């Protein structure tokens with residue numbers, strides 16, 4: 226039981242005269258989440274207690290106004306934000322309670338997902354995205370554990386808009402590294418001006434993960450993430466993505482051609498592959514939108530999506546052993562696994578990498594936007610031989626081979642990113 230909110234002793238605590246706080250459900254990027262009873266409605270809710278920290282000053286103004294907007298986002302595929310209030314120095318966000326999430330579905334080895342089940346989950350995800358994008362709200366942190374599943378089987382997007390309001394104040398190693406796997410290439414190239422296409426890329430990664438039953442592109446650093454993307458889809462040509470060369474962290478990679486998508490997803494239908502390729506379009510301006518994706522023939526062709534109430538689901542969280550994190554080396558061959566949340570064993574080296582990335586990425590918020598004209602268009606050539614097999618995580622990603630000129634040009638990158646080694 227988390228402490229410090231309510232007035233009473235051990236056991237149930239009352240929060241803001243309305244909620245009876247029960248057990249802690251977990252801790253995420255923004256703070257602790259606990260289960261509670263809403264005495265006003267009799268419903269079970271999940272309360273996210275956000276440590277305001279350095280955002281204390283601003284939260285009363287901008288953040289609370291934005292949160293008010295989030296409360297108005299009501300859709301059957303979005304987690305409802307029921308209430309929001311500051312309490313004892315923390316902001317409390319009250320959400321409808323959900324039994325499980327897509328991460329638990331993907332990694333549950335007892336669950337067999339039929340093509341119709343996958344289609345149903347993807348359709349619900351895209352419906353939620355399309356609704357929010359229509360209202361100009363981005364998610365920015367799409368990943369399987371942010372797709373919650375209710376007792377009725379409905380999948381709902383959680384944490385919508387929070388990344389924009391709060392940034393990633395407490396993003397630690399675990400949260401940073403797994404969020405990376407879903408990052409769009411424009412974000413990895415350091416764009417400051419991004420749009421709903423970043424959510425579509427992430428949604429494509431989640432689609433792929435449902436098909437493969439393991440994370441698709443498991444980069445160990447931002448550069449390695451790009452390497453994994455290029456190994457899967459080929460290096461982008463400027464004809465495919467004309468604005469790419471203007472992005473702040475753009476570097477030119479040695480050309481790698483794309484393997485057939487079919488070779489990466491041998492079991493997927495042609496329609497599924499076509500939709501995937503449109504979600505993984507490099508140029509964010511040309512990437513399919515959520516609404517267009519919903520109109521794609523994948524959703525019109527057989528099999529029809531499974532009804533949510535008939536979808537296979539793991540037992541509700543908190544039931545025996547369901548929350549155990551498997552003890553796995555992520556790069557050791559194909560495993561049924563989605564990003565584990567509470568992987569605490571971090572080597573000093575990995576911790577250092579995260580620290581460096583955090584420092585490097587502090588200006589991600591749109592308020593720090595630089596105009597494209599201000600951005601350096603100088604590029605460095607990184608000869609890089611990428612190995613398609615590496616994207617399956619069966620062996621480490623190949624090291625790029627650099628000559629001395631490359632080395633000095635890339636010194637800054639190497640300083641930032643100890644994972645990015647090189648060989649003579």
Ligand SMILES: Nc1ncnc2c1ncn2[C@@H]1O[C@H](COP(=O)(O)OP(=O)(O)OP(=O)(O)O)[C@@H](O)[C@H]1O
Pocket residue numbers: 250251252253254255256257258270271273304320321322323324326370371373383384400566
């Ligand atoms: N509405 C909800 N209903 C039930 N459980 C929830 C709800 N929201 C969050 N949880 C659970 O609370 C825990 C913490 O969730 P939170 O969203 O803060 O972080 P996370 O999803 O684990 O990681 P991240 O912050 O990186 O997204 C998780 O176990 C999550 O499943």
